[in-house]
Amino acid sequence: MQLLNCKSFAKLNLCLHILDRRKDGYHNLESIFCAIDFYDMLSFQKNNSTKLNFKTNSNQIDSTYNLVTKAYDVISNLYDIEGVDIFLDKQIPIGSGLGGGSSNAAVTLLALNDIFKLNISKGNLMKISEDIGADVPFFINGGAAYIGGKGEIVNNISVDKKYFVLILPNLKISTKDMYASLSSEDFMTQYSLDELMASNINSFEKIAMSKYPSLKETKYWLSAFGSVRMSGTGSTLYIEYDNYEGALEANKEIGRKYKSLMVSSLESYDIFS
Numbered sequence: 318m319q320l321l322n323c324k325s326f327a328k329l330n331l332c333l334h335i336l337d338r339r340k341d342g343y344h345n346l347e348s349i350f351c352a353i354d355f356y357d358m359l360s361f362q363k364n365n366s367t368k369l370n371f372k373t374n375s376n377q378i379d380s381t382y383n384l385v386t387k388a389y390d391v392i393s394n395l396y397d398i399e400g401v402d403i404f405l406d407k408q409i410p411i412g413s414g415l416g417g418g419s420s421n422a423a424v425t426l427l428a429l430n431d432i433f434k435l436n437i438s439k440g441n442l443m444k445i446s447e448d449i450g451a452d453v454p455f456f457i458n459g460g461a462a463y464i465g466g467k468g469e470i471v472n473n474i475s476v477d478k479k480y481f482v483l484i485l486p487n488l489k490i491s492t493k494d495m496y497a498s499l500s501s502e503d504f505m506t507q508y509s510l511d512e513l514m515a516s517n518i519n520s521f522e523k524i525a526m527s528k529y530p531s532l533k534e535t536k537y538w539l540s541a542f543g544s545v546r547m548s549g550t551g552s553t554l555y556i557e558y559d560n561y562e563g564a565l566e567a568n569k570e571i572g573r574k575y576k577s578l579m580v581s582s583l584e585s586y587d588i589f590s
Contacts, residue, residue, distance in 0.1 A: 323359045326355070328404075333346065333520055344499065353580040373406075391445060410552075436545050439458070455468065489552070503521075505520060532551065
């Protein structure tokens with residue numbers, strides 16, 4: 318079989334509101350997710366065994382157990398599939414709040430569905446993906462969406478084309494630790510969709526800035542360029558621009574001091590393109 322190369326896109330949280338803690342240990346949240354044109358690459362090829370052979374260019378990923386291998390295990394337990402060689406070219410920083418691992422898992426599900434002609438509907442794939450990670454259903458869906466529940470409620474929305482300058486600190490933040498740091502004081506009341514679309518609040522930002530003073534310093538310095546937001550549980554900070562030229566100019570200036578990247582929003586995407 319030929320090699321199947323897939324793009325695994327990152328996302329930004331345009332806002333992230335934590336509502337409360339659920340009985341199952343997860344939290345109910347509301348967020349606006351937006352896919353961006355920053356991605357890892359995943360390559361898939363059938364092998365002559367019944368096992369997964371996973372490799373990556375990242376030394377921060379456990380090659381025996383990660384979200385890609387978890388996705389393969391979930392599918393292989395449900396369907397009779399053959400072995401596959403998977404290579405992950407990691408570009409999205411780990412612990413950056415950009416959803417790279419969840420995106421990798423979603424792409425693995427989509428690719429295995431394609432390679433083995435499993436004919437699993439998108440809706441069923443999203444359902445299957447809930448057991449892998451809270452953000453995975455969004456990446457099966459893609460584009461821009463309202464996210465609710467623990468992440469399993471995904472409703473498509475339309476957002477205007479936006480450009481973002483991402484600031485990528487050399488800082489790996491554990492999502493698990495950030496959720497463990499939440500208290501009832503951090504919980505928010507439910508917003509209407511219109512209010513959520515206008516929000517730039519991230520329930521984790523205050524916690525992250527307190528835990529990581531360097532992140533707070535970075536945000537303070539960046540504030541001269543516009544309104545600075547944090548994606549997910551951190552550590553990525555970003556500034557939104559309505560036009561390409563404004564983002565380009567800001568990225569040039571910011572890039573002199575910090576590792577930065579200019580990206581744009583994606584209304585939809587095709588991982589196989």
